[in-house]
Amino acid sequence: xxxxxxxxxxxxxxxxxxxxxxxxxxxxxxxxxxxxxxxxxxxxxxxxxxxxxxxxxxxxxxxxxxxxxxxxxxxxxxxxxxxxxxxxxxxxxxxxxxxxxxxxxxxxxxxxxxxxxxxxxxxxxxxxxxxxxxxxxxxxxxxxxxxxxxxxxxxxxxxxxxxxxxxxxxxxxxxxxxxxxxxxxxxxxxxxxxxxxxxxxxxxxxxxxx
Numbered sequence: 001x002x003x004x005x006x007x008x009x010x011x012x013x014x015x016x017x018x019x020x021x022x023x024x025x026x027x028x029x030x031x032x033x034x035x036x037x038x039x040x041x042x043x044x045x046x047x048x049x050x051x052x053x054x055x056x057x058x059x060x061x062x063x064x065x066x067x068x069x070x071x072x073x074x075x076x077x078x079x080x081x082x083x084x085x086x087x088x089x090x091x092x093x094x095x096x097x098x099x100x101x102x103x104x105x106x107x108x109x110x111x112x113x114x115x116x117x118x119x120x121x122x123x124x125x126x127x128x129x130x131x132x133x134x135x136x137x138x139x140x141x142x143x144x145x146x147x148x149x150x151x152x153x154x155x156x157x158x159x160x161x162x163x164x165x166x167x168x169x170x171x172x173x174x175x176x177x178x179x180x181x182x183x184x185x186x187x188x189x190x191x192x193x194x195x196x197x198x199x200x201x202x203x204x205x206x207x208x209x210x
Contacts, residue, residue: 010049011049012046012048013047014045015045018040018043019043020087040091040093046124061117061139062096062097065113069101077105078097081094084133093126093133095114096116111135113135113138114139115141118140136156136157137156139153139154141153
């Protein structure tokens with residue numbers, strides 16, 4: 001199949017009335033494969049098969065995060081699509097990309113940053129899912145179906161009273177949020193708008209979203 005014939009949008013299936021045990025069984029059946037990706041929220045299961053465009057966008061954003069960390073000597077560990085679950089809160093998610101920051105990543109049970117690419121589809125609210133999964137921050141790239149343009153939303157999920165402004169991790173995350181002003185927003189928009197182009201063309205044609 002030529003790339004021009006491939007679907008630009010993701011394929012979604014939504015199931016209602018799914019129990020937690022049903023969700024776990026489906027994860028077990030899928031095994032170690034990375035697709036389809038599943039998101040669970042209080043009895044609703046979203047099954048998503050990502051398009052090539054989806055993976056292209058999440059890779060652009062992930063590489064931007066990594067380049068930023070390398071430039072500023074921030075220690076990071078990428079974990080790809082990490083399956084996060086909470087039976088108590090009836091939530092489960094698999095980020096497109098996720099990262100742990102700091103020198104001892106294996107000591108952490110949850111990523112510091114999760115990245116999600118979402119075609120506007122009226123599906124599960126990913127922000128609502130991640131709120132109770134222990135992830136510190138969610139970057140959500142929402143792509144409009146009609147024009148293919150996108151916008152990157154940075155959401156801090158950590159309660160204000162729980163933050164220690166003097167900790168290395170909090171300082172790193174605060175600096176990561178400052179990266180929006182340094183061009184992350186612009187670069188993500190360019191990637192979403194130029195999915196069929198190569199990286200050089202995307203970088204050369206980047207323009208801010210009004």
